[in-house]
Amino acid sequence: xRTYITLLCGMVLFxxxxxxxxxxxxxxxxxKYAAPGEYRAGGFIVTWSVKNGGxxxxxxxxxxxxxxxxxxxGRAFLAAGIGSETIREERGSFSIRDDLRAxxxxxxIDSISVRGGSVIIExxxxxxxxxxxVSYRLEFTETEPGHLGFxxxxxxxxxxxxxLIYSSEKDEQFFxxxxxxxxxxxxxxxxxxFVMEQGVGRGAQPITFAANLTAGSGGDWHTTYAGVxxxxxxxxxxxxLENYEYASFDLRAKDRVxxxxxxxxxxxxxxxxxxxxxxxxxYTRYTGRMRPLPDWIMEGAVVGIQGGTAAVRxxxxxxxxRGVPIAALWLQDWVGNRATSFGTQLWWNWTLDRERYPGWxxxxxDLGRDGVRVMTYVNPFLADVSERNQPGxxxxxxxxxxxxxxxxxxxxxxxxxxxxxxxAGLVDLTNPSARKWLKEVIRSEVIARGAMGWMADFGExxxxxxVLHSGEPxxxxxxxxxxxxxxxxxxxxxxxxRGKDYLFFSRSGYRRSPSYATLFWLGDxxxxxxxxxxxxxxxxGLLSGGISGFSLNHSDIGGYTTxxxxxxxxxxxxxxxxxxxxxxxxxxxxxxHEGNIPGANIQVYSDEExxxxxxxxxxxxxxxxxxxxxxxxxxxxxxxxxxxxxFIHYPDDPEVWRLSYEQFMVGADLMVVPVLDPGxxxxxxxxxxxxxxxxxxxxxxxxxxxxxxxxLPAPSGxxxxxxxxxxxxxxxxxxxxxxxxxxxxxVAR
Numbered sequence: 001x002r003t004y005i006t007l008l009c010g011m012v013l014f015x016x017x018x019x020x021x022x023x024x025x026x027x028x029x030x031x032k033y034a035a036p037g038e039y040r041a042g043g044f045i046v047t048w049s050v051k052n053g054g055x056x057x058x059x060x061x062x063x064x065x066x067x068x069x070x071x072x073x074g075r076a077f078l079a080a081g082i083g084s085e086t087i088r089e090e091r092g093s094f095s096i097r098d099d100l101r102a103x104x105x106x107x108x109i110d111s112i113s114v115r116g117g118s119v120i121i122e123x124x125x126x127x128x129x130x131x132x133x134v135s136y137r138l139e140f141t142e143t144e145p146g147h148l149g150f151x152x153x154x155x156x157x158x159x160x161x162x163x164l165i166y167s168s169e170k171d172e173q174f175f176x177x178x179x180x181x182x183x184x185x186x187x188x189x190x191x192x193x194f195v196m197e198q199g200v201g202r203g204a205q206p207i208t209f210a211a212n213l214t215a216g217s218g219g220d221w222h223t224t225y226a227g228v229x230x231x232x233x234x235x236x237x238x239x240x241l242e243n244y245e246y247a248s249f250d251l252r253a254k255d256r257v258x259x260x261x262x263x264x265x266x267x268x269x270x271x272x273x274x275x276x277x278x279x280x281x282x283y284t285r286y287t288g289r290m291r292p293l294p295d296w297i298m299e300g301a302v303v304g305i306q307g308g309t310a311a312v313r314x315x316x317x318x319x320x321x322r323g324v325p326i327a328a329l330w331l332q333d334w335v336g337n338r339a340t341s342f343g344t345q346l347w348w349n350w351t352l353d354r355e356r357y358p359g360w361x362x363x364x365x366d367l368g369r370d371g372v373r374v375m376t377y378v379n380p381f382l383a384d385v386s387e388r389n390q391p392g393x394x395x396x397x398x399x400x401x402x403x404x405x406x407x408x409x410x411x412x413x414x415x416x417x418x419x420x421x422x423x424a425g426l427v428d429l430t431n432p433s434a435r436k437w438l439k440e441v442i443r444s445e446v447i448a449r450g451a452m453g454w455m456a457d458f459g460e461x462x463x464x465x466x467v468l469h470s471g472e473p474x475x476x477x478x479x480x481x482x483x484x485x486x487x488x489x490x491x492x493x494x495x496x497x498r499g500k501d502y503l504f505f506s507r508s509g510y511r512r513s514p515s516y517a518t519l520f521w522l523g524d525x526x527x528x529x530x531x532x533x534x535x536x537x538x539x540x541g542l543l544s545g546g547i548s549g550f551s552l553n554h555s556d557i558g559g560y561t562t563x564x565x566x567x568x569x570x571x572x573x574x575x576x577x578x579x580x581x582x583x584x585x586x587x588x589x590x591x592x593h594e595g596n597i598p599g600a601n602i603q604v605y606s607d608e609e610x611x612x613x614x615x616x617x618x619x620x621x622x623x624x625x626x627x628x629x630x631x632x633x634x635x636x637x638x639x640x641x642x643x644x645x646x647f648i649h650y651p652d653d654p655e656v657w658r659l660s661y662e663q664f665m666v667g668a669d670l671m672v673v674p675v676l677d678p679g680x681x682x683x684x685x686x687x688x689x690x691x692x693x694x695x696x697x698x699x700x701x702x703x704x705x706x707x708x709x710x711x712l713p714a715p716s717g718x719x720x721x722x723x724x725x726x727x728x729x730x731x732x733x734x735x736x737x738x739x740x741x742x743x744x745x746x747v748a749r
Contacts, residue, residue: 023258024165025076025105025127027054034109039119042142044068044272046119048112056121058140058148060272068148068237069270072167072256076107080125080134080154081161085246085262085475090216091418092197092461093223096246098262100161103127104134104154117141125154134159146282148270149242162266163258170254172235173657175647176547177249178228178509179522181537182221184544184645184660186231186251193227193247195460195479195508198523200561204532206568221532224541225460225523226482226509228548229268230283234647234657238271238279240286240511244479262475276547276648277640284549284639288515292636293552293588294501296373297453297519298628300325301618302591304556305605306333306344306598308356309363315605320370324615325622329367330591331357332377332455336388342420343562343596348383351394351445364450374450378442379457380485381417381424382406396441397425405434408467415466426462429484430470430477442492452502455521459485459508482508486516493518505589514549514639519589527559527572527595529677531661534559535580536676539661542587546641546648552632553643556593557584562600572601574610575678581617582719583674586666588628588642590621616717616742623736624666627729631667642666650688655707659686669729673712673720683714691725695733696743700725 031050039046045064047057053074057067071077083100104125111122119140124133135155143149152162168174173185181198183189199219201208212218229247230240241247243263250258259266269286273279303319303326305312316329336353337344347353352360364374382397400406406414406425416423428434446454459482464474486506493502505519513520522541528534538555545553558577563570572595581604584590592614595601604614631642640648644665650656663673663685671692673685687703687710694701696718701710714720723730737743 023079023103023105023163024072024256025079025107027074027076027107027109029054029109029123034112039112039114041114041117041119041140041148043145044140044142044148046140054109058270063272063274066236068272069239070167072165075165076105077165078107078125078136078138078152079103079105079163079165080136080156080159081163082158083161087464089417089461089463091420092458093199093217093219094194094196094464095216096194102131103129104159143269144285146272147286148272150266150268150270152266154264157264160262160264162261162263164266165256165258167255168233168251168257169235172233172237174231174233174249174251175645176228176231176544178230178548179224179226179541179545179550180222181224181522181541182532184540185657186249189222189251191249191251192222193229193249193479195225195227195482195510196223197460198225198533199223200533200563201526202533202537204526204528204530204534207526207563207570208532210565210567219533225507226513226520226545226550228509228511230511230548232276232279232547234651234654236273236275236279236651238273238283239268240271240283241266241268242511243267244476244510246475246479276651277638280547280549280640280648281638284514284551287512287549289549289636289639290514290552291518292500292632293519294503295629296371297327297503297589298625298632299371300327300590300622301614302328302330302375302589303604304330304332304591304593306331306337306594308333309359312363316367316372318605319611319614322611322615323619324611325618326372328373328375328453330375330455334376334449338422340421344598345420345596346377347385347388348379348381348424349385349393349396350378350441351396352449353390355390360449368450373452375453375455376446376449376451377455377457378446379459380427380429380438381419381458382427383422383424394445400425400427400434400437403433403437404469405431405437407462410465410467412467415463417461417463428469429481429488430468430472434469435488439488439492439495442489443496447492447496447502454504456485456489456504456506456517459506479510482506483510483512483516486513490516490518509550514551518552520545520550520553521589521591522553522555524561525555525559526561526570527576527601528570529576533561535576535583536661538580538583539664539674539676542641542643543645543661543664546644549639551635551639551641552588553641554584554587554589554591555580557581557591557604558593558595558601560593560595562595562597564597564600569600573678574602574606577602577604577610578613578716579675581614582620582717583676585617585620585719586624586643586670586672586721588632590618613717619740619742620719620737623740623742624670624729624733627667627669627732634667644668646671646688653688653707655686656688662686667729669724669727670733671722673714673722675714675719681713681715682711683720685710685712685720685722687722692722693725693730695721695723695737
């Protein structure tokens with residue numbers, strides 16, 4: 001029997017019997033050999049009970065009354081299968097069809113024992129349609145305090161699908177899974193974990209339909225550049241996988257979780273913590289944490305400008321004359337622009353275009369005198385620039401191809417990956433020589449040109465039928481590629497001997513990416529207000545990613561993806577970019593982007609109104625600089641994000657669980673309620689326990705008796721911000737805004 005489930009995103013998954021809890025089979029045991037009782041793995045207690053058909057419960061000696069993980073009584077908690085997947089890639093979007101030939105869902109427990117400090121469960125798996133039984137071994141080991149590692153291995157070499165099935169409360173909320181853009185709480189969803197292009201539209205219509213029809217790249221609610229197999233729940237349960245292969249977390253059933261992994265071995269950890277903050281700290285102790293940013297990036301705006309030397313100087317002078325505090329100019333077109341079907345894109349050849357930027361050195365020097373840095377752009381793709389006809393310019397694609405540094409296809413030729421109107425080769429990061437060469441390119445062509453930072457774009461498009469230098473299967477390297485891309489960039493800046501002065505920002509990521517990347521951004525949002533791919537997703541992505549260790553993050557001011565089409569235009573409006581400025585004034589980095597069709601969008605420098613608003617919001621951003629720096633240091637020490645979902649600080653409040661994109665906290669002391677819909681001058685806010693002071697009016701709201709809902713003013717230029725009464729961050733913000741001339745009377749609180 002075959003069941004096909006279509007996830008309307010261009011990703012098609014076959015999952016025989018896994019809808020709801022059907023993959024969970026029977027559980028059998030002989031209590032003589034699987035004796036009921038407590039089995040210890042360090043501080044963790046694995047309790048096996050034969051009541052109600054048998055169940056497994058994991059607790060910790062310091063909190064025995066709370067189950068960290070438990071099986072469903074009388075039902076199997078392990079299953080395995082044999083399958084083969086068919087995968088199609090289209091411009092970084094992937095569709096996967098899984099042909100499952102055998103499924104072993106009925107579990108027998110033969111023995112439970114403690115050996116070498118590990119709890120080991122052994123037995124066999126069988127299925128009604130499977131011709132034989134498969135042995136298995138499940139091992140629990142305390143890998144470090146608060147971490148219970150688990151490893152599940154079926155005994156049949158043909159088994160390449162592993163399942164873990166366990167209980168969940170019907171009101172339990174699931175948060176995290178990396179950057180999830182449409183939902184903060186994933187309960188009731190099936191969450192695939194596979195790094196890919198997020199798509200254009202992600203469910204918003206008619207753009208998603210059109211993008212799927214023309215390019216197979218519309219995406220859906222769960223498509224993401226940075227999916228991670230990790231979560232924290234409202235019951236303070238947390239688990240993550242250590243594998244790199246494709247996984248899915250089926251949270252659709254009210255009473256259970258079903259994890260499917262395309263691997264013959266499932267490895268992961270169950271975490272113990274008393275609070276969301278403790279669980280995030282514990283998780284990031286394993287993955288690695290983001291290091292403090294250089295101070296200069298937090299001094300003011302990072303202004304995205306294109307057009308060449310004269311255009312950059314002109315726009316810079318206009319902004320400077322209007323008092324915009326500027327930290328850096330981000331000149332992504334430093335390599336030159338090309339016209340494609342998607343608008344204006346770059347020549348993917350990481351060398352300076354001196355025709356577009358004559359006098360580059362003088363530009364960098366003059367900006368430096370003003371304390372303004374220059375930032376550029378790179379990605380791991382290389383396009384053949386032979387057609388460009390610029391004598392004397394390095395053709396990096398040809399260099400890499402001649403040396404065998406590109407990912408190969410099945411015929412041992414460079415795997416040419418379609419982007420929009422052109423194709424490009426991808427550097428093979430499993431090849432040590434290729435890594436060394438690409439690092440030299442970045443050093444000599446980027447850093448040596450005076451850039452102090454760059455966007456390290458892409459990383460999510462490794463084809464699943466490619467051939468890698470190391471011989472590793474791409475199925476096990478695809479999700480790892482963005483980690484290694486970030487790692488390569490990190491090595492480049494660290495090897496300068498001044499690594500703390502440089503930074504790069506990444507969009508793709510996986511579990512360990514925060515240990516390498518210096519900064520993240522949320523990728524390419526539509527220039528719209530919608531919750532699928534617009535401004536609202538910028539908030540949801542920040543909050544979900546913050547649970548999974550992406551602690552220093554931000555979005556493009558105004559969004560990126562712009563569409564000009566006879567059926568419907570998606571162009572950035574004045575109101576949208578101005579509200580996005582207000583939103584980003586309270587994120588880690590304040591950076592603008594012109595979008596893929598700059599001429600179709602309102603820009604931060606379009607006219608007096610937008611420049612005045614940009615200056616005001618950049619000063620808002622500057623006004624909490626000292627607090628931001630403290631939060632950035634805290635992120636490096638604990639893994640806590642700068643921008644936080646209120647759940648992190650109010651985990652016991654069910655009203656907080658229901659919040660998605662509507663509001664967020666900055667650290668523990670600021671609450672921001674952005675305007676995310678057109679034509680709005682007020683917002684509705686939920687204020688959890690405590691006393692909160694409205695920034696612009698000084699009015700105090702007392703929620704000490706329990707959370708309250710209030711309607712608050714949010715006129716243009718005065719985004720709704722509240723601070724915890726008596727907090728130093730609040731007093732500091734008021735003082736600085738008064739000094740900036742943005743508050744008329746300092747409110748003493």
